Amino acid sequence: MSLEVDHLTGGYTQIPVLKDLTFTVPDQTVVGLIGLNGAGKSTTIKHIIGILTPQKGQIRLNQVTLEQAPETYRKALAFVPETPILYPTLTLREHIELTIMAYDLDTKQAWQKAGDLLARFRLAKRLDWFPANFSKGMQQKVMIVCAFIVPAQLYIIDEPFTGLDPLAIRDLLAVIKQQKARGASVLMSTHVLATAQQYADQFILLNAGKIQAQGTLTQLAQQFNVENGSLDQIYFKMIGEAQS
Known part of the structure; x- marks a missing residue:
């Protein structure tokens, strides 16, 4: 297991933005982190890369935490931020x-x-x-x-398609596919749901700092009772249920 996030609660102040997040990013897996602006995607990423410290919970990369082995932890991941x-x-x-x-x-x-x-x-x-x-x-x-x-074990990419032309998006997705074949895993935060659906193996749906749902597209479609639904349809159904 590449990345394990275990009951993570955290944020920028004592008032938590993230509330008890638990998920994994297995080896050779692309996981899409999906949510509205303010849902907690970037805050989650900042905790994983070590910019923010968890208030509660633990984050392990290849079975070690940042506190246990800072250099080993940091060398195992590479990060592409939303803003260069x-x-x-x-x-x-x-x-x-x-x-x-x-x-x-x-x-x-x-x-x-x-x-x-x-x-x-x-x-x-x-x-x-x-x-x-x-x-x-x-x-x-x-x-x-x-x-x-x-040669990271985990690549974290925050809104990777922002500012890229269609050719560059195609090239980035090809590189991600190569790294996945090598055995690496990818956590990809994105608003481009159609592309996420096509290239991610699993999804984490965030809303207001909580995981609303996670799993494969088939599992999410079953959970939200959207037969053969697209990620867009599932996501909008989730938002509707959360706001009702």
Whole structure:
């Protein structure tokens, strides 16, 4: 089991945003984290990557917590944030070199992976560009390249399709499929339900900081009595029931 979240309660203040979340992200599995703005998706991710500390509960990655083994925990995951976070004085090449140093990667192997990803995302001729020269979509591609040169066990991707053109979305989904085949797992927060339905194996439906439902599409359809329903239909049924 790659990621285990056990009775997580937490948030930014003493008043919890997240209320008793329990879920897993198994190896070789893409899990879609689905919810409205303010449902708790990004807060959940911030707890998993260690920006926020749980008020209650525990998060384990490959059977260890961040407190038990900080370096082991952090090296086992890679993160693509919703908003690109780049250093204005570093080129694309230097961002890749910084990632290699941060994760203590083999330089030759990491640059081989980077070369493949740079070609896939059409950035190979942009290595000496600074972030100011990149569009938002290109900045997002830089974050994707830096994350996926890491041989992580868990990739966490927050709203991955924001700012990406259709070709880049196709390329990102292909990379996710490759990593899943390698044995990695992916936790993907997204509003694009049709794409999530097509590429995720399981779903976690969040509402007001609580897990309203989780499971495969078939299991969710049965739970909400939506025969052969799409993720959109299931989600809207859930919201309707939660508000009634």
